[in-house]
Amino acid sequence: MRVFFVLLRMALGLVFLIAAWDKIVDPMAFAKIIRNYQILPDMAVSAVALTLPWIEVVVGMCLLTGFVARGASLSASLMMAVFLSAMAWAWHKGIATQCGCFTTKADDAISQATFIRDGSIMAVCLLVTLDVFLRARREP
Amino acid sequence: MAGVGMRRLAPLWLELAVIVILGLGLSVAMNMARQEPVPWIVDFAALDKRDALRRGLETIDPHAAVTMLGKPGVVFVDARTAEEFAMHHVAGAKSLPQEAMYGDLDAAAGNLGLRAEDRIVVYCGNLLCDKSKELGEALRTAGFAYVTVMPEGFDGWLAVGGPTEGGA
Numbered sequence: 001m002r003v004f005f006v007l008l009r010m011a012l013g014l015v016f017l018i019a020a021w022d023k024i025v026d027p028m029a030f031a032k033i034i035r036n037y038q039i040l041p042d043m044a045v046s047a048v049a050l051t052l053p054w055i056e057v058v059v060g061m062c063l064l065t066g067f068v069a070r071g072a073s074l075s076a077s078l079m080m081a082v083f084l085s086a087m088a089w090a091w092h093k094g095i096a097t098q099c100g101c102f103t104t105k106a107d108d109a110i111s112q113a114t115f116i117r118d119g120s121i122m123a124v125c126l127l128v129t130l131d132v133f134l135r136a137r138r139e140p
Numbered sequence: 141m142a143g144v145g146m147r148r149l150a151p152l153w154l155e156l157a158v159i160v161i162l163g164l165g166l167s168v169a170m171n172m173a174r175q176e177p178v179p180w181i182v183d184f185a186a187l188d189k190r191d192a193l194r195r196g197l198e199t200i201d202p203h204a205a206v207t208m209l210g211k212p213g214v215v216f217v218d219a220r221t222a223e224e225f226a227m228h229h230v231a232g233a234k235s236l237p238q239e240a241m242y243g244d245l246d247a248a249a250g251n252l253g254l255r256a257e258d259r260i261v262v263y264c265g266n267l268l269c270d271k272s273k274e275l276g277e278a279l280r281t282a283g284f285a286y287v288t289v290m291p292e293g294f295d296g297w298l299a300v301g302g303p304t305e306g307g308a
Contacts, residue, residue, distance in 0.1 A: 024170070027178050035184055036267040038292070038299045046182040050171055055163030062159065071155025094228070095295040097266060136149060 005131040006066075012076060012124055013063030016056045022103045023053035033100035037086050055079075063128070070136055073129040080122040087115065184267075188291040195277035198288045202296040205261055209303065215254060217279075219264040219271040220294070230263065230294065231303035238264070238271035241278035249282065259286045266295035 023030040031049035034040060040048060059079070062072035083101065087110050090097050099108045101118060108114065150158075171177050185201075192199045200208070208214045209231065216233035218225045225235040240248040254260065260279060264271035276287045290296065298304070 027171075031178075031182065031184075032268055036295060038296065042184045043181050045184065046178060047180045050178055050180065051164060051167045054167035054170065055159065057166065058159050058162045068150070068155035068158055070149075070152055071159050074152070075156060075159050093295075094298045095266065097295060098268065 002135075005128065005135075008124060009063050009066070009069065009073070009128045009132070012121070012128055013060045013065075013072075015121060016060030016063065016076065019102050020053040020056040020060065022105070023049070023100070024057070026104050027053075029104035030100060033098045033104060036095070036097040037090055038095070039086055039089065069132045070129075073125065073132045077122070077125040077129050080118065080125050084115075084118055084122060087118065091115075185291075188267075192273060192276070192289050192291070195273055196280045196287075197273065197276045200261060200288045200290050202290060202292050202300040202302060205263075205290050205297070206300060206302045208259070208261060211259075213257065214259045214261065217252075217254075217260055217262045217275070218294075219262055219275040220269075224265070226306060228294070228304055228306050230297055231305045233263075233305075236275065238275045241275055245278055245282050249279065249284070254284065256283055256285060258284070259288065260284055261288050261290055263290040263297065264293050266293040267291060269293060 027046075027049045030053070031045050034049055035042065035045045055075070056079070059072050059075050062068050063076065087099065090110055095110075097110060098104075099110050099114045099118075101108060101114060171180075185199075189199045205216075209216070216230045217236045218229050218233045219236065219238045220229075221237050221239075222235055225233075225237075229235070234252045234254070236248060236252060236254075260276075262272040262276040262279070264275075272289045272291070272293065276289045279287045292299070
């Protein structure tokens with residue numbers, strides 16, 4: 001069981017690393033996607049577009065290696081909660097924006113499929129977080 | 141014994157701080173390492189405005205556009221595809237897909253009843269599309285004097301709760 005959760009944590013780390021790549025390569029394209037959600041003030045958009053992918057990279061690396069695993073798993077869960085909330089807000093408003101989840105290309109529009117995908121990642125985040133915290137309590 | 145062991149773990153806030161500081165540090169360092177660093181603060185609205193001005197167009201934000209709806213001589217033009225227009229559009233808007241600019245735009249605009257003196261507000265899907273600017277520029281060239289673009293597009297209109305028709 002322990003091996004299963006370690007592999008799950010490492011897989012989650014890989015997902016975060018993959019998700020960060022496109023956004024790092026083209027931060028302005030990512031900034032435009034963030035802006036189209038119409039949640040953040042314009043002045044904050046570029047800073048978030050530059051910073052968020054690197055936090056994803058750090059979280060991904062930490063999940064892969066197990067370094068500060070509690071902080072990494074909790075950060076991953078919080079980030080997924082924020083991402084899903086933003087998507088739900090856009091969906092509720094009828095905004096047909098790009099998700100900006102895994103790519104900055106125009107082929108990742110918010111849809112039921114993106115909700116299922118990100119919801120599944122969120123579920124894995126919560127599982128890993130629970131496991132990491134329980135393990136830390138049992139095996140300090 | 142458990143108490144002694146607990147001390148080996150860094151506090152949770154410290155773990156979170158390490159992640160945030162490493163992320164911020166990397167983002168600053170890697171941006172500085174780019175050939176052309178990306179500005180940390182960008183006035184996107186000003187960029188949109190400059191882009192529109194270069195094309196001889198004015199811009200309007202969705203809040204102001206809502207107040208223009210229904211005024212005499214104001215016509216909203218939807219630059220998206222006919223299918224997108226049929227699904228959902230600004231109340232009272234007229235469909236003039238951007239592709240029309242590659243054909244007889246005068247005839248297409250005439251069929252919609254657009255007049256040279258109308259105040260035309262062109263929009264497309266959202267901030268990621270350029271169709272409204274391209275069509276607006278073509279309309280200006282075709283002799284329509286008062287062409288305004290709403291860069292936030294139909295998504296921006298929905299976000300401010302503007303009236304719509306044909307909601308799918």
